[in-house]
Amino acid sequence: MIYELRVYTTFPGQMQNLLTKLETSMLPLWKKHGIQQVGFWTTHIGPDANExxxxxxxxxxxxxxxxxxxxQSxxxxxxxxxxxVEQYGQTNAKIANSFLVPTRFSALQ
Incomplete structure (x- = not known):
């Protein structure tokens, strides 16, 4: 199993719009295409609350x-x-992603 970690940094004031867009539009499409999410997190305490x-x-x-x-196609x-984009404008200032492979002792395999 390979895990993809994605971090979206939103423009200030755009977090709720991004969450709405993902929940209402993108997640149903992920289900349609068999894309399996592990979880979503917003930054509560950390260097950037817009992540x-x-x-x-x-x-x-x-x-x-x-x-x-x-x-995507x-x-x-x-x-x-x-x-x-018409409804909210651009929500993301930056997107970063990494591909992670669990160690032999990881709870997620």
């Missing part, structure tokens, strides 16, 4: 590439993204 961190689980990088590319995703 949303989430994790996705993949069987392999090949699975990630296939499913992510299919999701889905006309529903493209339309939802356009609608979100």
């Amino acid at each position: 949303l961190t989430y994790m996705l689980a993949w069987e392999s990088l090949a699975e990630r590439e296939q499913k992510w590319n299919t999701y 889905d006309p529903e995703f493209i339309k939802a993204k356009e609608n979100a």
